[in-house]
Amino acid sequence: MHAKPALSALHRVTARGARLTRGWSASPRAMDVLTALSCLGLTAIDLPGLAAADNSLTGRSAAVVLALGCSTLLVRRRMPWISYLAALLFIGWLHELTLIQFALYSVGRYRGRRAGVLATLGYLAFSLFLFCCVPGWPETDHESLTGFLGIVVPIGVLASAVGIAAYRHDLVAELTARRAEAAVLQAVQQERTSVARDVHDFVGRELTLLTVRSEVLSMRSRETSYAKDFEELADTARRAHLVLNEIIVQRGERASTPGVEGLAALAEESGRAGSPVRLAMDPEVHGLSPLRQAAVYRVVQECLTNAAKHARGETVEVSIAADGPRLRIAVSNALPDRTPGRAPVSAGSGTASMSERVISLGGTLTATRTEDSYEVVATLPRG
Template sequence: MRVMHGEPEQSTPASGVPAVHRAAARPRTGTESRTGDRSRTAPASRPAAAAEVIWRAQAEGRHSLLDRWSVSARGFDALVALSCFALMLFDVPGLAEADNSLTGLTATLVLAAGAATVMVRRQAPWLPFLAGLAYFGWLHELTLVQFGLYSLARYRGRALGIGGTAGYIALAVVLFQVPGWAPHPAASLADFLSAVVPLGVLACGVGISAYRQDLVAQLKAERAEAAALRAVQRERGAIAQDVHDFVGRELTLLNIRSQVLARRARDTAHEADFEDLAEAARRAHLLLNEIIVARADGRAATPGVAGLAELVEQSERAGSPVDLRLCDAARRLSPIRQAAVYRVVQECLTNAIKHAPGERVAVLIAEDGGGRLTVEVRNRLRGAGAPGPAPAAGTDTGTGTGTFSMAERVRSVGGEFTAGPEDGSYVVRATLPTGLG
C-alpha cells in the first residue's frame, strides 16, 4: 500500500479501491497471523532420558507441509516475506505511472528487494523497519514499514516498538513539510496523519501483543521443564531410598549370617575369613546409611507386585474397573524391579482415574521369554475426537510429571519406556530385564 499523488478520487489503483480506503479495508496489512510464529522456542535443555520419552511420543505421526513450515522459523519467515511482497504488488501499476522513473518491471524488482528484508526480521528487525521508512519516503509505500514495525515490536519488545512508531510518525511529519512530497497538496497535516498513523500504531500494537504472548509461552515452558526436573529428582530420591531399604536389609542379613558362621568356625582356618566378611558387611551398611540419608517424609518403601491388588481395588472404588493379568515371573523379580513395576501401574491407574474416569483399564504384566518383562497399561481415550495424549498424572496433578517419574524409575533398572496414543487408546509400555538368568 502506498500514499498516492493527486486527488484521492482520481487515484484509484487497479484493484478499484483508493489507497486510503484500501488501508481501512485491510487493517491487518502490516501484521500477520501468529499461528506457528514463535520467536522463542522451548528451552533446548531437557531432563535427559526421561524427558526424551515425552518429546519422542509427541513427535510421532505425520504432519502436513504447512505444519512443518510453521515449526521452521526460516520457512515461516519466507511465507511472511512472500505475503508482504504480494500485498505490495497491488501498488506496482501506481508506481509505474508515478513520476519516479520506475517501470512495471523495475518497480516489481524494487518491491521484491524490500520484501526480502522481512526474511531477517527475527535476527535484525531494524532492517525491514529502516527499509520500510526508506520506501515510505521514496515511493510513499506503507506496507513494508508496517511489517517492519510489527517485527521491531515482536522481536525487540515494547520499548523499541514504541520508539520505532514514534520515529515513523516523526518522519511522516517531516516529509509532509517537504515541498512537492505530500500526496495531496491541498490536504492538511491532520488529514495526512489520520491516514498513516493508525496503520503504524496498529502494527506496533499487534507486535507488542505477540511479544507478550511469547513471554508467557516461554514462562510456561520453563515452568513445565522445572516441574519435570523436580519430578525426576523426586523419583531418583525415591529410588535411592528404596535401594537403601532393600539393599540395607540384605546387608544386615549378610552381616548376621557371617557372624553366625564365624562363631561356628571358631578355632578353624576359616574363622578370620568369616569375621572379615561380617566386618565388610557392617562397613557397607554404614556407608549406605551415610550416602543415602534416612527417609525424611516417613513413607514406607515402595511396595512390590504384592501391592498391585490394593491398587486395583482403589481404582475400582473410584469407578475405573481394572483387568489385571500378572505372570508368575513378576513375583520372582528383585525388590527394586518390583518397585518399578508397581510405580508404573500406580501412575497409570491414577492417570486413568483423572483423565478417563469410568473407562476400563487393562494391565498386562508378562514375560516375553527373552529375559525381559513387559508392563503394558491401556485405556480407551474418551470420545472419538479426543485430543492428543493426556498427561500422565501421579502426585503432580495436571503437570504431566508422572510420566517423567515412570520413565526415570524404569530406566533406573535398565528398562525402556514409551507412552502415547495407539489405536484409540492411551498406552503406556515399560520393558525391563528380569535378572532371573
C-alpha cells in the first residue's frame, strides 16, 4: 500500500511544524494552510505510483486530484467531515491512506471523543469492506489480512487518539483560562465593592449634610422667593441619597435599576430639566429579560444625562427597536454652539460605563460625534 511509511513521515512533519511555529503566533487559518500543504507534500510522494496504477490518472491529473483532496483540510475546523469523506474516496479509488490520518485527527480534535471514535470505526469498516469485496485489493487469506490490519488499524487509531487528546487539551486550556478570568472578575468585583463602600460613606455623608442645610435654609427663607428652590434642592439631595443606598447597600436584596417601564418617567424628568425627549419603543421590548431591560434603561439614562450636560434645550431622539434577534438602542441630539470657557464638568466615564455594560451582555456600543450632533447606538442580543 502507498502509505506504509506515512505514520513516521507524519510524525516528522508534525514535529518539524511544531518547531517552526513554536515562536510564531500563527492564526488558525495559517495553521490550516500549513496542515494542507504538509498533507499535500506527503501525498506527492505517491504521484509516480498513482500515475502508473490502473486508475486512469496521469501525473498531472493525479497532482490535481491530490491537491483538491488536501484542500479540504482548509475547512477542517468548521467542517472536518468533508476531509473525512474525501479521505474515504481516496482510499477506495487511489488506495491512498495519507489524507485519512489528517482527517481522523481533525474530527477528533474539533468534534470530540464520540465523533473521533465513530469516524475511526467507519474508516476501519470501510477499509475492511474494500479489502474483502472490491477487486484489486489483496486476497483475503490470513497472511494478507494480518498485514492489512497491521497497516490500517494503527493509522486510524493513532491519528484519532492524537486528535482526541488534543481536543481534551484544548478543553483543559479553556477551563484554565475561564478560571483565571473568573478570578480576575472576582478581584475586580471586590475592588468595586470596596470603592462602593467608600463612596457610600463619604458621598452619603455629604448628601446628608446637603439635605439638612437645604432644609434649614428653606425654613429661614420661608417668606422669600427662594424657599421653593431650597425645598427642591433638599428633595433632590434626599432622592440622591436614597438612590445611593439602593445601588450600594441594597444591591443584593432587590433590583435597584428600573426596566423599560421607567423610560417614560425618565423622559418626563429630562423634559422638566430642559431637554425634551421623543421616545419611540417597540412593544416587544417589554418582553426582554430584566437584565437587558436594566441595560436599556441605564444606556438611555446616561445618554440623557450627557444631553443635559452638553446639549441643554435640544430635543433628544430615543429609539428602541427589535431588529430580528438583536435589540437596537439609538439616542441622538443636536449640539448647540458652546460659549468658550463654559464647558460642562464631565469625567468622561459615562460612555465607557455604558460600553462595559453592553459588552458584558454580548452587545456593541458606538458613540459618534459630529460638529452639530451626537449619537449613541447600542445593540444587544434579545435572547
